[in-house]
Amino acid sequence: MDVKYAQADANYERVTQLVEMAVAAKTDVIVLPEMWNVGYALDKLDVLADKGGIRTKAFLADLARRFHVNIVGGSVATAKESSYYNTSYVFNRDGEICSEYDKVHLFGLMHEDKWITAGTKQNKFALDGILAAGVICYDIRFPEWERTLMSEGAEILFVSAQWPVERIEQWEVMLRARAIENQAFVVAVNRIGEGPAGEHFSGHSLVIDPLGNLLLRVPDDKEGCFNVDLNLASIEKIRGEIPVFSDRKTNLYH
Numbered sequence: 001m002d003v004k005y006a007q008a009d010a011n012y013e014r015v016t017q018l019v020e021m022a023v024a025a026k027t028d029v030i031v032l033p034e035m036w037n038v039g040y041a042l043d044k045l046d047v048l049a050d051k052g053g054i055r056t057k058a059f060l061a062d063l064a065r066r067f068h069v070n071i072v073g074g075s076v077a078t079a080k081e082s083s084y085y086n087t088s089y090v091f092n093r094d095g096e097i098c099s100e101y102d103k104v105h106l107f108g109l110m111h112e113d114k115w116i117t118a119g120t121k122q123n124k125f126a127l128d129g130i131l132a133a134g135v136i137c138y139d140i141r142f143p144e145w146e147r148t149l150m151s152e153g154a155e156i157l158f159v160s161a162q163w164p165v166e167r168i169e170q171w172e173v174m175l176r177a178r179a180i181e182n183q184a185f186v187v188a189v190n191r192i193g194e195g196p197a198g199e200h201f202s203g204h205s206l207v208i209d210p211l212g213n214l215l216l217r218v219p220d221d222k223e224g225c226f227n228v229d230l231n232l233a234s235i236e237k238i239r240g241e242i243p244v245f246s247d248r249k250t251n252l253y254h
């Protein structure tokens, strides 16, 4: 998705169009990018942040219920009490909220930490009975965070991002590593388009299997809806052959 800077109405409308495209392809789970409601309009959050996430929660719940589809709702800028957050909501097919996650690792290079308050909670949920976890953008640089989220049986890691093109090779390498080390599918959605200071986001969304193989690499700068089938049955064999979770020496780690 090309997120329009500081233009909430246009972005909600575009998400509706993209969700309609996705459900036409009989999708089970739809994944959105990071901060899709207003982009990184950090100095305008007093006006633009979604207060209490009320608009986004009603919007995603309605889409999920109406189209009977699970939605990993990327993230949006929210205002909660007297602070701003980079918040992800997950809704199941019945339009019920499964998770609310505030981004934990804030990206100092884009001054996110000056405007946004860091979350303190994990993001784990089940969709159609499948255990999964979610993180946002810079969170992927902290493998101990993904390990924490994935160590109790989660099979899919969802990632939503506004990751700039100049570090897109790092994005791909780290995501493949997160898939291999956690023996899990990684579904990573990155926005396209330009930020307010001329930052370029190339998309390059990825779906990766538990062995690190690419199942999908969306062509750069292409907006749209892209579908992949995940063979979840493969996970049991992979984790059985090389049991990294039970081989951990947690007493030696900090």
Ligand SMILES: O=C(O)CCC(=O)C(=O)O
Pocket: 106, 107, 110, 136, 137, 138, 139, 141, 162, 163, 164, 167
């Ligand atoms: O870690 C990076 O290189 C990019 C992170 C980022 O852009 C973000 O978290 O918003």
